[in-house]
Amino acid sequence: MTPETKEEFRDxxxxxxxxxxxxxxxxxxxxxxxxxxxxxxxxxTLMSAxxxxxxxxxxxxxxxxxxxxxxxxxxSIFAVNFRHVLYSAAIAPHIRHLTFWEKxxxxxxxxxxxxxxxxxxxDRGIRVSYLWLMVLGLSVYVPWLFLTILxxxxxxxxxxxxxxxxxxxxxxYFMGLVLGFRSRANWLPVVLASGAGSILALHFVGSPWHVxxxxxxxxxxxxxxxxxxxxAPSGDVVEGEA
Amino acid sequence: MESPFHTxxxxxxxxxxxxxxxxxxxxxxxxxxxKRIPPRAEAALNAVPAAVLTTLVAPAAITGGWDVSxxxxxxxLVGLRLSLLPMLxxxxxxxxxxxxxxx
Numbered sequence: 291m292t293p294e295t296k297e298e299f300r301d302x303x304x305x306x307x308x309x310x311x312x313x314x315x316x317x318x319x320x321x322x323x324x325x326x327x328x329x330x331x332x333x334x335t336l337m338s339a340x341x342x343x344x345x346x347x348x349x350x351x352x353x354x355x356x357x358x359x360x361x362x363x364x365x366s367i368f369a370v371n372f373r374h375v376l377y378s379a380a381i382a383p384h385i386r387h388l389t390f391w392e393k394x395x396x397x398x399x400x401x402x403x404x405x406x407x408x409x410x411x412x413d414r415g416i417r418v419s420y421l422w423l424m425v426l427g428l429s430v431y432v433p434w435l436f437l438t439i440l441x442x443x444x445x446x447x448x449x450x451x452x453x454x455x456x457x458x459x460x461x462x463y464f465m466g467l468v469l470g471f472r473s474r475a476n477w478l479p480v481v482l483a484s485g486a487g488s489i490l491a492l493h494f495v496g497s498p499w500h501v502x503x504x505x506x507x508x509x510x511x512x513x514x515x516x517x518x519x520x521x522a523p524s525g526d527v528v529e530g531e532a
Numbered sequence: 533m534e535s536p537f538h539t540x541x542x543x544x545x546x547x548x549x550x551x552x553x554x555x556x557x558x559x560x561x562x563x564x565x566x567k568r569i570p571p572r573a574e575a576a577l578n579a580v581p582a583a584v585l586t587t588l589v590a591p592a593a594i595t596g597g598w599d600v601s602x603x604x605x606x607x608x609l610v611g612l613r614l615s616l617l618p619m620l621x622x623x624x625x626x627x628x629x630x631x632x633x634x635x
Contacts, residue, residue, distance in 0.1 A: 341548055342552075393560065394557070397557050397560060454628075
């Protein structure tokens with residue numbers, strides 16, 4: 291290992307562990323809720339292994355319990371995960387140099403924190419390597435899987451998530467990620483538009499559409515505001531553009 | 533339970549997994565097909581992290597009750613100073629104090 295790869299490995303592992311700790315309660319919670327809603331431990335584990343997207347997994351198992359049509363369960367999972375389309379488009383310039391299979395495998399691990407960390411690394415002008423992406427992703431994925439199994443075995447022992455304060459962990463964590471991007475162009479108008487848009491959409495349209503609609507509000511604002519080339523981060527220049 | 537898997541559950545999980553993977557590669561495939569990305573589209577993409585992540589924060593902060601709202605306000609202030617893990621620790625302590633000592 292060259293010192294450079296060692297540094298990449300260490301950086302990815304350190305960031306991945308922080309994510310894994312923040313996500314840990316939700317993996318346990320998912321395992322417990324899944325078994326509570328009639329899934330077997332094997333099915334809950336399979337869901338964590340193949341979907342690997344916490345919010346949509348919880349929505350999915352919630353619907354299992356209500357005996358809704360299968361296609362509606364799948365559509366709901368798709369709707370909750372739709373934001374990943376925006377993520378993979380946004381990180382495209384940073385992962386273009388990877389081979390086909392490197393892209394195919396590293397994109398499987400694309401989650402909210404994986405996306406945010408990738409953008410932050412590119413913002414600092416560091417090349418995003420395959421090793422870094424995989425170490426970051428797998429250091430979240432592997433604990434996610436094991437903690438799902440643990441949660442499934444513990445089942446109802448967890449009790450009320452509010453009483454042990456784990457319901458605020460993810461919103462706080464996402465707040466931290468949002469603040470991490472505050473040096474970007476038009477950050478405040480985008481955040482205000484998305485915040486207002488998501489609250490209005492939640493009220494008038496309902497979950498999970500408030501995520502896509504709220505995000506759309508912020509993105510439209512960013513596209514309409516005057517372009518300020520001086521503030522554009524140099525790491526975000528798209529390949530092929532003159 | 534005689535079998536660890538049920539056919540219908542298995543099919544839903546498989547379809548959900550495929551749908552999820554498509555969202556993860558879809559944006560990349562779409563954007564790289566475009567010959568040249570217009571500056572306004574680039575500005576829009578640049579806003580994606582803050583725009584999407586905010587939608588996961590704002591409704592929770594407003595509809596979660598006053599204890600959650602207060603915790604999120606503190607999270608905002610703390611987040612301007614501290615990194616993610618200390619921020620999580622502070623906010624977890626805050627919400628536990630509110631729920632078990634004050635209420």
